[in-house]
Amino acid sequence: MQLVVGVAEMRVSNQHEHVVITHALGSCIGVAIYDPLVKVGGLLHYMLPDSSLDVEKGRENPCMFADTGIPRLFRECYSLGALKHRMLVKVAGGSQVLGGPEHFNIGRRNYAALRKIFLKNNVLIGREDVGGSKARTMYLEIATGKVWVKVIGQNQTIIEL
Amino acid sequence: MSLVPQVLRSLKNLPPFPMVAQRTLVLLNKPEVSIQELVEVVKFDPAITANILRISNSAYFGLRREIHSLHQALLLLGTQELLKIIIASGATRLFSAPTPGYFAERQGLWRHSVSCALMVDVLSRELSLPDQATGFTAGLMHDIGKIVLSLFVEQKFHEIMEVVEQQGVSFQAAEKIILGVDHAEMGGEMARIWDFPDRLRLAITYHHLDKPEAYTDDLILLVYLADILCLMFGQDLGSDGLAYTGYPEVLRHFHLRERNLQRILLQFGSAWDEAQILFGLMGQQDGVQRANRG
16 A cells, blocks of 8 residues: 655555655655664655744644654654664655756755754665656655655656665 | 657647637736626636636635635636636646656646646745736746647657756757757747737747747746746656756846745745645546545
């Protein structure tokens, strides 16, 4: 069964039959985390780097921002028995339109915000597929912790992260 | 070998532009539109009147009282909002064919087009520009060229993508290189055949700012920026992904900094949720499901 994660949403699960999926990542970022021992995983699709932009919105919906959404994602997995040191972390998205890196760079900032949070908290990114100008769909299979990224396009190329 | 003759031949079979939308486009240029004129336009299409009432009463407007008549809708929403609804309702038929060259999902182009129209509205509000139905309409129509070009893009997708990846040019530039014509030019040609108002036609033709003429009208810059922001927002992205050029001079022109763009995306997220009823104009069943999901 598919659990769909919309923009600024997350889903966490320990049900083996679940595949958590988020469609069409542009400059947004999808973060999948998974504890292979208890087989608990979650997927977050956040839109913007920092809740200081709109603190109210960040409180209303923490999944909108990296700084509020990422801690929430980990906490929700902990509540299902996952432990931080066992977590496998995979990241996709953060695309950019063409042109210089100085403008329209929300994708890059989204990625930078995530790296900063992970560095501070000693979290390592296992695999990632970020940047470029691709549109991506991301899947997390709860039974195995496998993560796939599908590049939206005619081939519908699917890579395992 | 150039596909241009083939592409142009396909324009000969272009269906007529939906009549109600056509007649509404003419009203866009008038400073004042009377209720009588609007009634005249929609009276032959009961489905559109039903749509107007449905949309007027949806979260999109968030009115507290229920609207029962076209007259009431006009009083409470104003002419410009009503024109948007009529054009969106009237144009659905145009977008009903799948465009597999660009979107795997049947309604992909419609959803992207509605998103862009909404984004123009959000941008206009942020920039304190008058929120006119013309902007919304230009956003809705900017990619009509994809309706016709899809077939050719589908045939040559790999070659187009190769040019994008190897030469680092936009998807539109690659279309031009491989097919001899791109979706913006194609849309402009369709707008000419359908006798669209000039401003609208030029916004379609130049919405990727690849010609100097693009800079003659803020409407064109607005549609360009809305399109780019929709790609960044990400939902309903096509196979062309984000492979379009970001021009910083447009941000400077509108005095927009990155933080403004972030705020616009935030506002767009809410607008997008509330506008599910517009997405649903294409295939009502699907629309209801999506509206409920949100």
